[in-house]
Amino acid sequence: MLHLSGELGSGKTTLVRGLLRELGHLGRVKSPTYTLVELYVVSRLNLYHFDFYRFKDRGEWQDSGFREYFNPHAACIVEWPERAGDLLAPPDLAVRLAIDGEGRRAWLSAASPAGEAWLLRSLQRFSSAS
Ligand SMILES: Nc1ncnc2c1ncn2[C@@H]1O[C@H](COP(=O)(O)OP(=O)(O)OP(=O)(O)O)[C@@H](O)[C@H]1O
Numbered sequence: 213m214l215h216l217s218g219e220l221g222s223g224k225t226t227l228v229r230g231l232l233r234e235l236g237h238l239g240r241v242k243s244p245t246y247t248l249v250e251l252y253v254v255s256r257l258n259l260y261h262f263d264f265y266r267f268k269d270r271g272e273w274q275d276s277g278f279r280e281y282f283n284p285h286a287a288c289i290v291e292w293p294e295r296a297g298d299l300l301a302p303p304d305l306a307v308r309l310a311i312d313g314e315g316r317r318a319w320l321s322a323a324s325p326a327g328e329a330w331l332l333r334s335l336q337r338f339s340s341a342s
């Protein structure tokens with residue numbers, strides 16, 4: 213599970229778009245602002261892209277029934293995870309984005325052994341590529 217936080221317009225949806233392109237998704241990637249969730253089938257994987265911006269409190273998340281989507285067989289990416297309060301399980305990876313002039317700044321933190329392994333591999337790949 214991946215959490216994306218950061219102010220309005222900081223690039224969360226854009227990051228998901230890039231990720232899905234990289235995974236081979238050729239179609240459109242809509243912001244789930246109104247639908248709350250968009251499903252992408254990537255190979256045999258169900259990838260759910262959520263946006264909880266419209267939830268006013270954690271109770272609304274509870275009522276949404278989305279909890280069952282968060283299972284080991286699905287990949288979940290969540291924009292505005294803080295709107296679900298502490299009801300969401302900790303993510304494997306949390307990315308915080310911030311506007312920095314024309315560009316964006318990102319902070320990555322791992323919160324599970326799988327997330328840690330992924331981050332470590334990415335850092336190794338990044339340092340051997342540069
Ligand atoms: N890395 C980037 N560099 C420059 N511009 C960016 C970058 N990422 C996103 N943008 C621009 O910022 C705007 C907002 O991006 P995006 O919709 O992805 O933000 P968001 O964080 O999902 O916002 P929201 O909280 O409303 O869902 C878009 O116009 C997009 O083109």
Ligand SMILES: [Mg+2]
Nearest residue numbers: 224225243291
């Ligand atoms: Mg968005």
